[in-house]
Amino acid sequence: MKKQNVRTLSLILCIFSYLLVGAAVFVALESDTESARKRMLEQKRAELRRKYRFTDGDYLELERVLRQAEPHRAGTQWRFAGSFYFAITVITTIGYGHAAPGTDAGKLFCMLYAGLGIPLTLVMFQSLGERMNTGVRFLLSRMKSALGLQRTEISTQNMVLVGVLSCLGTLCVGAAAFSHFESWTFFHAYYYCFITLTTIGFGDFVALQKKEDLQENQPYVLFSFIYILLGLTVIGAFLNLVVLRFLTLNTEDEKRDAAERASQRASLRASSQRRAPAFRRDSQTHSRTNLLSPQPTPHLRWFCSRIHLEHTSACRNTCAGCSVSSVSCRIHADTNNTAFSSPRSTLSAGLSFTTRRKSL
Amino acid sequence: MKKQNVRTLSLILCIFSYLLVGAAVFVALESDTESARKRMLEQKRAELRRKYRFTDGDYLELERVLRQAEPHRAGTQWRFAGSFYFAITVITTIGYGHAAPGTDAGKLFCMLYAGLGIPLTLVMFQSLGERMNTGVRFLLSRMKSALGLQRTEISTQNMVLVGVLSCLGTLCVGAAAFSHFESWTFFHAYYYCFITLTTIGFGDFVALQKKEDLQENQPYVLFSFIYILLGLTVIGAFLNLVVLRFLTLNTEDEKRDAAERASQRASLRASSQRRAPAFRRDSQTHSRTNLLSPQPTPHLRWFCSRIHLEHTSACRNTCAGCSVSSVSCRIHADTNNTAFSSPRSTLSAGLSFTTRRKSL
Numbered sequence: 001m002k003k004q005n006v007r008t009l010s011l012i013l014c015i016f017s018y019l020l021v022g023a024a025v026f027v028a029l030e031s032d033t034e035s036a037r038k039r040m041l042e043q044k045r046a047e048l049r050r051k052y053r054f055t056d057g058d059y060l061e062l063e064r065v066l067r068q069a070e071p072h073r074a075g076t077q078w079r080f081a082g083s084f085y086f087a088i089t090v091i092t093t094i095g096y097g098h099a100a101p102g103t104d105a106g107k108l109f110c111m112l113y114a115g116l117g118i119p120l121t122l123v124m125f126q127s128l129g130e131r132m133n134t135g136v137r138f139l140l141s142r143m144k145s146a147l148g149l150q151r152t153e154i155s156t157q158n159m160v161l162v163g164v165l166s167c168l169g170t171l172c173v174g175a176a177a178f179s180h181f182e183s184w185t186f187f188h189a190y191y192y193c194f195i196t197l198t199t200i201g202f203g204d205f206v207a208l209q210k211k212e213d214l215q216e217n218q219p220y221v222l223f224s225f226i227y228i229l230l231g232l233t234v235i236g237a238f239l240n241l242v243v244l245r246f247l248t249l250n251t252e253d254e255k256r257d258a259a260e261r262a263s264q265r266a267s268l269r270a271s272s273q274r275r276a277p278a279f280r281r282d283s284q285t286h287s288r289t290n291l292l293s294p295q296p297t298p299h300l301r302w303f304c305s306r307i308h309l310e311h312t313s314a315c316r317n318t319c320a321g322c323s324v325s326s327v328s329c330r331i332h333a334d335t336n337n338t339a340f341s342s343p344r345s346t347l348s349a350g351l352s353f354t355t356r357r358k359s360l
Numbered sequence: 361m362k363k364q365n366v367r368t369l370s371l372i373l374c375i376f377s378y379l380l381v382g383a384a385v386f387v388a389l390e391s392d393t394e395s396a397r398k399r400m401l402e403q404k405r406a407e408l409r410r411k412y413r414f415t416d417g418d419y420l421e422l423e424r425v426l427r428q429a430e431p432h433r434a435g436t437q438w439r440f441a442g443s444f445y446f447a448i449t450v451i452t453t454i455g456y457g458h459a460a461p462g463t464d465a466g467k468l469f470c471m472l473y474a475g476l477g478i479p480l481t482l483v484m485f486q487s488l489g490e491r492m493n494t495g496v497r498f499l500l501s502r503m504k505s506a507l508g509l510q511r512t513e514i515s516t517q518n519m520v521l522v523g524v525l526s527c528l529g530t531l532c533v534g535a536a537a538f539s540h541f542e543s544w545t546f547f548h549a550y551y552y553c554f555i556t557l558t559t560i561g562f563g564d565f566v567a568l569q570k571k572e573d574l575q576e577n578q579p580y581v582l583f584s585f586i587y588i589l590l591g592l593t594v595i596g597a598f599l600n601l602v603v604l605r606f607l608t609l610n611t612e613d614e615k616r617d618a619a620e621r622a623s624q625r626a627s628l629r630a631s632s633q634r635r636a637p638a639f640r641r642d643s644q645t646h647s648r649t650n651l652l653s654p655q656p657t658p659h660l661r662w663f664c665s666r667i668h669l670e671h672t673s674a675c676r677n678t679c680a681g682c683s684v685s686s687v688s689c690r691i692h693a694d695t696n697n698t699a700f701s702s703p704r705s706t707l708s709a710g711l712s713f714t715t716r717r718k719s720l
Contacts, residue, residue, distance in 0.1 A: 011487050012484060091382070126606075
């Protein structure tokens with residue numbers, strides 16, 4: 001079975017098992033508390049109903065009114081600051097839901113706004129994250145020189161360690177700040193920052209919801225917006241470093257397979273043409289073919305074997321939807337084989353060009 | 361200024377402007393309705409308070425009880441089906457918040473669960489999305505053959521069109537189903553599907569929250585889970601096709617720049633060695649150098665100019681954190697220049713290898 005299919009099926013099985021395990025653990029952790037809390041709330045509700053003798057209609061009405069008043073409890077949501085906050089939660093896909101469009105026009109605009117904004121934001125965070133990684137790599141290299149270390153190259157492991165520490169540091173800074181401003185415990189504030197910066201955004205904890213904070217506490221509003229955007233950049237930088245290469249594995253494998261098939265077809269065609277009468281060879285034009293045909297000199301063959309390069313597992317060619325179909329790029333980095341050994345007979349089957357053929 | 365920095369700064373400005381525009385539009389669409397609704401709810405609340413003469417304490421207690429009872433209104437959340445549903449909303453980052461961990465242990469496990477689950481899920485959806493794109497490309501190609509068309513290649517534009525139609529189709533199927541099962545309008549159901557499949561997940565509309573659906577309506581529960589996961593795959597496939605290549609632009613440019621700098625250093629070193637006494641040249645080993653030095657033959661020079669390949673804008677090399685530093689891969693696809701013109705004098709400066717040097 002193709003490698004891409006094996007990889008995909010394994011991932012699906014993996015995720016399915018992960019969901020089953022997660023569900024089982026959440027049941028174990030939450031279900032007793034849920035039952036206890038439900039019983040207690042029922043009891044309190046029953047006491048209040050008995051005390052005030054609500055009619056059924058009035059009780060349902062009261063329930064509805066208090067439920068709908070919930071967003072308003074936190075102040076005005078749809079002035080500029082609140083709308084800007086909401087727009088951030090849309091394009092970053094955090095989506096707390098502390099405020100959501102009430103009108104159908106608002107819902108429609110929200111969908112159009114997200115449709116363009118989300119891909120744009122994804123690209124922006126990856127772009128900024130990559131710049132951040134480059135800057136960190138540069139600084140670490142300078143630090144290593146300043147410390148007088150011989151080897152100043154920064155390995156992937158160094159970068160991953162710095163990435164993990166940055167993410168944890170960002171969460172801790174946010175936790176300290178929000179626990180102070182929102183009067184949450186440190187743990188709850190840390191949980192809020194984690195849920196926000198992973199863009200899950202449950203909405204069980206939402207900053208800027210203490211009465212009129214959005215309107216009256218501008219420094220805190222500014223801090224919250226900057227924290228969310230910077231924090232997402234740090235997470236984006238970490239994802240750029242660690243996860244991004246895995247997102248393109250299948251695409252690269254598919255392109256490599258396509259290149260191999262194209263080269264094999266070209267080689268077969270070239271071999272069949274070699275068996276054709278000699279006078280035809282020089283007159284052929286615009287044939288996609290292996291560059292070594294018809295008859296490479298030994299020197300040329302040796303040289304071409306030196307450039308039998310292939311993308312290594314860490315260097316990938318993402319050609320998703322590549323519109324340049326006439327170059328297949330399969331280059332094997334002969335980084336270990338450093339000896340000039342005797343000429344090998346053929347160029348990598350993966351290297352082919354659209355050229356006019358002419359004897360070398 | 362470097363291309364990567366220009367690109368990143370432009371994206372930041374772009375997003376910031378996008379947020380400002382979005383905020384302004386949301387204010388215009390929502391703020392009047394918010395004020396009107398707030399006034400109406402205040403009025404109703406005041407009427408009920410006057411009718412039942414709540415004490416302040418009792419009223420606050422009633423408000424708190426009804427707010428906390430909200431998740432329970434929708435039935436039991438933390439049995440297996442509900443926990444599985446919750447686990448899906450965590451690792452896909454939808455995060456409705458209709459249910460959220462109440463215990464600190466649940467919150468802690470949620471963070472650990474998301475920390476591993478989210479990257480795994482990202483990779484899985486991209487992987488599956490790529491397989492889907494490949495399958496669709498194959499089917500379309502077969503359809504073109506079956507229709508007797510001469511050109512059976514599927515262009516990027518074909519795939520993007522199919523992608524857009526698939527996304528819209530998925531949303532419409534979901535909208536039809538959920539409007540039926542949840543008694544929502546088609547528009548609200550479509551909005552729910554959109555907010556879910558973009559992983560925003562406000563939680564203003566959440567499926568499976570009609571009384572005890574999670575426990576009693578297993579076919580509908582199964583449909584909802586499958587719809588969410590398949591729908592995310594379709595969106596993932598579209599992102600894989602359209603957006604993924606842009607996520608790696610900065611990384612590729614950075615690698616290309618690093619390769620150029622390395623080649624330039626190698627060329628400079630090679631030129632300075634050429635000026636050194638002749639007997640030293642053949643004894644040098646393991647020097648990173650341009651393969652054409654010291655003295656390429658005209659045929660070799662011409663050949664090397666043919667392989668002056670460069671990754672085109674559609675074919676990118678993602679080498680984020682690449683640990684193979686000894687090969688720089690700058691190949692310019694000479695796809696337009698198909699003539700075998702006279703030999704050019706030098707190999708692309710971008711092609712260098714770690715080799716033992718020996719006269720050609």
